[in-house]
Amino acid sequence: MRDLPQQPIHAGAVGRPDGGVLIAGRNGSGKSTSTLACLHSDLRFAGDHYVLVRVDPEPYVFSLYSTAKLEPHDLGRFPKLKPMVNNHGRLTSEKALIFLHDHAPGEIVRGFPLRAILLPRVTGRRDTRLERTTPAAALMALAPTTLVHLQGASQEAFGKLARLARKLPVYTLEAGTDLSQIPVVILELLEKGGL
Numbered sequence: 001m002r003d004l005p006q007q008p009i010h011a012g013a014v015g016r017p018d019g020g021v022l023i024a025g026r027n028g029s030g031k032s033t034s035t036l037a038c039l040h041s042d043l044r045f046a047g048d049h050y051v052l053v054r055v056d057p058e059p060y061v062f063s064l065y066s067t068a069k070l071e072p073h074d075l076g077r078f079p080k081l082k083p084m085v086n087n088h089g090r091l092t093s094e095k096a097l098i099f100l101h102d103h104a105p106g107e108i109v110r111g112f113p114l115r116a117i118l119l120p121r122v123t124g125r126r127d128t129r130l131e132r133t134t135p136a137a138a139l140m141a142l143a144p145t146t147l148v149h150l151q152g153a154s155q156e157a158f159g160k161l162a163r164l165a166r167k168l169p170v171y172t173l174e175a176g177t178d179l180s181q182i183p184v185v186i187l188e189l190l191e192k193g194g195l
Contacts, residue, residue, distance in 0.1 A: 005056045007160040010145040013046035013061045014038040014183075019115040019190055020046065022053065022061060022164075023173070024141040030120035030175050032070055034182055036078060037175075041183035044109035045100060055160045059114035059167055066101035066108050077179060115190055117142075117165065118173040128181040130171040130189060137172070138165035 011024040012035035020043065025031045035048045049069055052062040068081075072091040075082055084103040085096045100108055117138045118130070142161045171189070175182060 002154055002156045006052050006054045007157055008050055009053050009142060011051055011142065012048045013051045014043040014186065015046065015112040016044060017109065017112055020112045021186055022114055022117045023120060024117055024138065025120050026145055030122045032068065033074060034120045034173060034175055036068055036070060037179040037182040038186065039104065039107050042187055043183050045107050046109050046111060053164060055164045059164055060111060061114050062111040063109065066099060068098045068100055069095040072096055114168055115193065117168050117170045120173045120175050123174045123176060126176050126178050128176040128185045129174050130185060131174060133170050133172045135165040135170055138170040
């Protein structure tokens with residue numbers, strides 16, 4: 001992909017056909033929890049672990065996989081997902097793997113324009129809110145895992161990530177314990193055009 005405008009990115013994405021958000025962060029940051037909290041809402045799932053992003057001319061995300069992964073200890077927070085887990089017998093050594101196309105095909109979207117980048121942070125508080133942050137914070141969330149996972153990732157890939165971080169507004173998603181608030185907060189942001 002070095003010479004193309006697209007870049008595989010370690011992130012999740014949820015949205016609607018008219019626009020959505022990239023949810024980025026290191027493993028354990030709340031990326032999957034935030035993404036999966038949006039299932040069965042007005043938002044659709046484009047990805048949980050890896051997505052393809054076209055950076056230029058305007059940021060657009062493409063779904064790569066219809067799978068979701070969740071730490072086994074987090075399954076209690078998502079009772080509707082428990083019957084969808086594909087690898088029940090291996091949860092002592094693997095994340096729970098869910099093939100959404102098999103169980104919830106209406107929840108999946110092929111892609112959408114990106115309106116913002118969200119960096120989840122688990123707060124332990126009940127309520128979810130957004131706090132504006134910097135393009136540098138987005139780059140620090142996107143680059144390390146994306147570049148480490150993709151063997152041979154290049155300076156061009158880093159450049160794409162940096163351009164993406166500069167093109168979109170960036171927010172810390174201070175994720176609360178009431179998971180139903182996460183899609184509501186994201187939808188409110190999208191209604192404002194990501195600003």
